[in-house]
Amino acid sequence: MMMSYTPPLREFAFVLDEVLQAPQVLRALPAHAELDGELMMQVLEEAGRFAANVVAPLNAIGDREGCRLEHGAVSTPPGFARAYAQFCEGGWPALACAPEHGGQGLPHVLDCALYEMLSAANHGWTMYPGLLHGAYACLATHGSPQLQARYLEQIASGQWLATMCLTEAQAGSDLGQLRTRAIPQEDGSYRITGDKIFISGGEHDLTDNIVHLVLARLPDALPGSKGLSLLLAPRVLPDGSRNGVHCTGIEHKMGIHGSATCSLHFEQAQGWLVGEPGRGLAAMFVMMNAARLHVGAQGLGLAEAAWQRASAYARERRQSRAPGGTGSDLIVRHPAVQKLLMEQRCRIEGARMLTCWAGLLLDLAEHDTDAAMRRVHHERLELITPVIKAFLTDQGFQCASRALQVFGGHGYVVETGIEQFMRDARITMIYEGSNEIQAIDFLLRKVLADDQRRLHDFLALVSADAEDVSVLGDQARLLKNAVDKLKDYAQRIAQAATQEATLPYFVADEMLRLTGHVALGWMWLRAGRRALSALAADTRYYGSKRDTACYHFAFVFAEVHQLSSVIEGCLATGLPPLPTDLDHHAAQEAG
Known part of the structure; x- marks a missing residue:
């Protein structure tokens, strides 16, 4: 089945120009003083065209044909080598590399967007150039x-x-x-x-x-x-x-x-x-951290590609009568399907805002003229990297599963092609440090190891927006409450760990996901407010953005309550007893 892909260019314009004000942020850096929003979108339009027209048509072929090993040599699927040659001819590997090394010197945030689109179009192919910039940064450093x-x-x-x-x-x-x-x-x-x-x-x-x-x-x-x-x-x-x-x-x-x-x-x-x-590890982590941000973008890209197919299918498939309808209706009119699609949309669009923000942090950490601020940006990036890697890849797999669910039984057969996204997305939760390791790294090394200093710095950014309840006040209060909980839990976990050393390990996943929800809530609060301010310019588009922000807080952000109850329970009553036979066989072997 041909795998079509539509680059979400309007969404990138909204995120970069309107939510993050990326052109203004970047122009304040001498390295990007000549940059403007028009140039950024021209680059993304060309990147989207390459992803959609060159790489996406090879996705199903790559999945079906795979690679072959003969006499120590590996042959990639048909068309992969030619597509890679075109990738190089277009100058895409050098996008964010320094001009003195033959690079284009464009912002890292554009590189993040490029790799989201490439991953959405063809994850298998994108694995080959995916480590290029990390290797470049490692050697350059x-x-x-x-x-x-x-x-x-x-x-x-x-x-x-x-x-x-x-x-x-x-x-x-x-x-x-x-x-x-x-x-x-x-x-x-x-x-x-x-x-x-x-x-x-x-x-x-x-x-x-x-x-x-x-x-x-x-x-x-x-x-x-x-x-x-x-x-x-x-x-x-x-x-x-x-x-x-x-x-x-x-x-x-x-x-x-x-x-x-x-x-x-x-x-x-x-x-x-x-x-x-x-x-060696210090040097390798330059490459590994770059790879972890790319993996987060992979999760996002796969979710976007799966959602596009599910959304299109829901608008053409007729099945039973929707509530209030007559006769056979398009399944997109059924509330159950609407919830499936809206959950995916909230997670995907929130994730795009977060990955682009991380890309901007990378640019600021490299080019800010103030050395102290470069360090601040770097520390913010250190804190959010495991969250992006783990939280967004969890969401990527979850969204791919929800997209398959829209297809019903047709999604479970290979002819529709939707099941490939679930299979492809699953590895993102494992490689470049499994998501469990990301959670442990986040809580023990990024939060507790420095007395929550980096966490408090990040939450101060969120609180600065959440304190204002004049616009989207209910949503702002929900976000502020989650920020306060996160601060409180971090402090109490640090204290409890002095008595129960394993407790942080048991709640690390919940703490990372809670931080992820706070980060996405922050992005949606900013996006919702921007949509309200621009409503008159395009009622349909900005009205949809406003409604999606409200939906996010009503349905997706509500997961904060479940995560909080787990953490609160462990802090209030201690860890529940584990079954005595959990490591029985391991104990026998050790004995």
Whole structure:
């Protein structure tokens, strides 16, 4: 089935120009002083055209055909290589890279929008360039001048793709268990030996070279994650010879069939150190955090694509009589279907506002002329990154499931194509740090570790808007109440953890999701107020936005009550007892 996709350009214009005032924010930065809203929309129109006309038609093909491994070489699905060549010809890999490295120097917020559209159009294909900017940022921050001269421009242009080689069979989330070794050589290079699994784009036919960024241990490394170093090992060495990196298998997966997920064997592969010895994780996290923001955009994009199909189907499918109707009605007139579609719409449009805000934070953290403010923007981005990764990918899968539900039984058969979005979306909740790990990172490291300072800074931004009850006052009061609860819970969890060390781990997911709802509520409050102020200019569009904001607070934001009751219960009465046989088999093995 042909997978059509309509870029949500009017929605991007509303979010960037009207809700976030992105052109004004960016023009205050010397790096983007010449930027205006018209140029931003021209870029997004071209990006949307590429996503819809070039990448989207390959989505079903990629899912059906998948990748093939023969004699250590991976062939991507038909059309993928040509589409990638067009991607590079259009200059899209270099969109947000620095001009001195061959980039266009455009804002990161546009890159976020680009990758939402690409993910919506074809998640499997988008996996290949998805790590480019993270690899670029990692090398630009930590690479030696020699490595930067050799690799940065090729990565920025997309001429060479990149991978992130972390996971090993015995070491999934626990990177301290990694066994891959790197032995120093007299010429300053290293010889890398070990095996990595789940490497997205570890081998393919899209580019002549692949730049592998590999976590490994040097001979004198400390145990655990503190002993890891980061190395760059290309598929093709500078002299043109093939490096000792071999693809030993590709995974047969539930979804993203068009993406080659590889097992790689490094056998005395030549590599070069990136950053300082034993500081590999610090360097890798530059790439990983960029990847986590992209994964949040993947969840959003998949939800948008699934919603588009469900909404179109509901407007053509007739079934039974709607309440108050006569005869067979379009299912879009049934309240049950309207609720399914409206929930998706609220989550998707709120998520778009949040990811664009994060993109602006990235621009401000990089280009603000005030060093102290650059740090503030960076800390805000640190706080919101695990929320975007976990909360938006949870929502992406949930929205894809709701979209399938609109199709009824027809959604469960492959011919309609809607089930692919559920399968593709499921991985986003797992890779780049599972959502459970994101929640733990958020609560323990981003909130409790600094006495809630970053959380309070974020909530102060929200409160500044929620304090005003002159417009959408009921919604503002709901949001302010949630802000107060979140502050209170963070403080009480910190106190309770001194007596019950495991309590934060049990409520981390609820705290992250509660923060996510506060963030989306903040965005919808701003969007609703903007819609009311512009109502006379376009009653239909802005009236719909106003109504969606109110619907969000009535139906979606209400999840705050359930999350609060779980947290409140744990704080008031302590953790409930766990079944004694929960770890029975593990205890037997340990015994």
